[in-house]
Amino acid sequence: MLDTLKSRIYQGKQFIKDIQNAPMRDQFRGFPILKNANNVDLQKCVDVCPTGAIKLNPLSIDMGKCTFCSACKNACKNFCNSDAIDFSNYYKLSSTKRENLIITENMTPEDYEKVAIETRKEITSVFSKSLKLRQVSAAGCNGCEMELNACSNVNFDMGRFGIDFVASPRHADGIVITGPISKNMAYALEDCYKSVPDPKIVILCGACAISGGVYQEASEINREFLDKYNIDLYIPGCPVHPLTFINGVLSFIRDKK
Amino acid sequence: MTNWVKTKNNTKINLADIPVLDIENLRTEVKALNKRPVAFFGKDWGNGNVRLFVILADDTSGDLYVSSTIFGNLQKSYESFTQDIPSFHIFEREFYEDFGIEPLHHPWLKPVRKNQDDYTFFEMQGEEVHQVAVGPIHAGVIEPGHFRFMCNGETVYHLEIMLGYQHKGVEELMLKKHSNQLAESIVGDSVIAYNTAYSQIVETLKDIKISDKAQLIRKLALEMERAAIHIGDLGAIAGDIAYLMGASVFGATRTLVINTMLEFCGSRFGRGFVTVGGVNFDLSDEIMEKAKKTLDKVEKDVDRMVKTMLKNSSVMSRLEKTGTVSTERAMETGLVGMAARASGVPIDSRFDYPDKWMEKLNINKKVFNGIGDVNSRFKLRYKEIKESLDIIRKIFKELKNLKSEPVLTYSDNDFTKDSFAISIVEGWRGEVVHIAMTDDNGKLSRYKIKDPSFNNWFGLALAVRNNGVSDFPLCNKSFNLSYSGNDL
Known part of the structure; x- marks a missing residue:
C-alpha cells in the first residue's frame, strides 16, 4: 500500500x-500545405x-482519404x-462537412x-x-481504437470535459465509428445505432470510416449505413491522434467564442 | 528430400521446385517430418483444381520445408491431418472454408471468418447450465467478435469464439493493390511487424538489397513496438483487476515510448516508417540521444511499477493460477509467440530464424519458464520489455558506426516470375507470416497472411475453462489477440 502511494507521488500530475x-511535435504529419507555384x-x-486522395488541376488533398503517410x-x-x-x-483536422476535408492550394490552417x-x-x-x-x-484495424482508448488516459484525460466512452448504446448520446465497415459488421452497427436514444449524433473517425481509406476497393465491405444516416462530424487521421479527436469533439459541442 | 523443398526465411524459390505429392503421400510425409506447421493454404490452380501448399518449420535449425498437393475438381474431401496432429485444426478449417474441400473426421469443423450464419455452437444440457453471449460489440473500445460461454453457475466449462466480423478481404486486396500503407493497416497494433514482413517479401521477390542501417532501424522500430504494446498491456491487465494505479502509470509510460516513435517517424504507431527498399526516416544523433534518455526513464518507471504491483497480495491473488494453458496443451494446439513462451514453449522467430544482427549484436535467447497462467504472461511481458529496451540500446550504439549509409535503396526491379517466398517477423504477439507467389507475368498471384492470433485464439478458449466467468476479461487481456489478424 505504501509503495503504491509512493508511486503516486513519484508520478505526479501528467495531464x-x-x-x-x-x-x-514538429515531426507529426497533420494539415497538408499545398503550394505549386511553379506548376510542376x-x-x-x-x-x-x-488511397487516391490527391487530385490535380486544381491540386487538392482529401483528408478524408489521406493516410498522412507522406509518400x-x-x-x-x-x-x-x-x-x-x-x-x-x-492537428485540428475535424470538420462537420465532408467537402471541407478537401484541402486546396494555398489554404492555411487558420483558413480551415x-x-x-x-x-x-x-x-x-x-x-x-x-x-x-x-x-x-x-x-477497424485497432489503430484508431487504441488512440481512442488513449484519449481517456492520464495524459489526455478526456473525461474532464464530460466526454466519455460508455459500454451500452442505451447510455449513449451518439456513436463513433472506426473502420471501413465490413459486410459482417453492417447489421451490428445499424442495430447499435438504433439502440441509441434520440436525439443522437454520428462521428466518423479515421480515413477508413470516412472514405474506406486503403480499403476502398476491398470486396467484403458494406458502407450503406453512411448513405442512410446523417453524419455529424468527420475526424481525419490514420490513426486519429487523441488531440485531433478531443479538439474536434470539443469544438463541435461548445459554442465558438 | 524430393518430397520437400528446403528453404529459409526471406529466400526466393522457384514455384516449379515445390514438389507435388498426392494427398495420402503428403499426409505420411507431414507425419514423418514432424515439424511445426506455419502455413497450410490453397490456391486456385485453374480448371477447377486447387493446389494445397504446406509449410513446416524446424525451430531448431531455422529451416522451412515446403510441399504441396493438387486436388482435382472432383476430389472434394480428404482425411483430415488434425486427427493425427491437432495443431492443423485451424488451418484445415480455413482451407475448407476457402475451397470447399472437406477434411474428413475433423473434430471441430466450424467457420473461421466467413459463413457466420452456418455457425452452430457447442451446447451442454443440465439444470444448472446456462449460456452467456457477448459481442460482437464489446463493452470497451476494442474490435468486434462474439464469445459464447457455457457456464455452470460462475464457472466456465467451455468458451467458443466466433470471429469474422472484421473480414474485409485483405488477401484478395493485396493482389489487386498492394502497398506499404495497406500492409500496415492490416493489424494496426502491429504496424512495424506487418510492414516489415510485406517489405521483406517484396524485396526478396524483386532482388532488392537494403542497407545495414535500414535493417537496423527496422529492428529498432520492431522492438519499440513490442515495448510500447507490452507496457500498454501491463496497464490493461492492471485495469482489469481494478488496480487503477497500474493502469494509469503504465498508460502514461507507454505514451513516452510511442511519442518517441512519433519523433522518429511522425506517427505514434510507426506508420510510414518502413517502406520497400529500407526506411523513410534516418535517425539523427540528437533524436537518438533524446530517445535514449526517455527509454532509460521508461525502464526505471516500468521496473518500479511492476515491483510495486507484484508485492501486492491482492494483485497476485488475481494473477496467479488464472487462465492456465499447460505446456502440453500449448504444443498440441500449436500456440505461437508470447502466449506459447508463457506456457513454456520456447519458440521465438527472432532467434529461431535469425538475421545476421542477432549474432553481431550479441543478442541471445533467454528462455522463460512460464506455467501458462496470467501471471506468467504478465511477467513475460515485463521480461520482454527489458530485453527490447536492451536491444534498442545496442542498435543505437551500432548505428553510430553506420552514419554515412543511406536508409533507402531505390529500385525499378520487377517481381521475379513464377517464384515463391516466405517472410517471418516476430511481432509482439508472435510470428507474423507472409507468403507471396508470382505468376508467369511477374504479377502477385497469391498473398497469404498468418497472424499469430490465428493460432492463439483457441488457446484463449482453453485458458478460461474452469475459471470464473468474471476472470474472462483478465484472461483476454493477458493474451490480447487480434481480431483483424484472424479475420483479414
Missing part, C-alpha cells in the same frame, strides 16, 4: 493542462498515393524536384479552422458539458 493549445507536373505524387511528399521531393506538397503539424466546424444550437445547448459516446469498431 495536458490546456488541451486546446497543446503543443505538437505532380503526376508521380498522384500515382504513389495509396506524395517524398515522391514530390525525389521525382518532381518540388516542395509543392508538405504536411504541417497542425474558420470554416471547418459549424456549431449548431441544438448540439451546443444539450451536449456542451456532457457527451457520452458508444464506439463501434466496424472492421
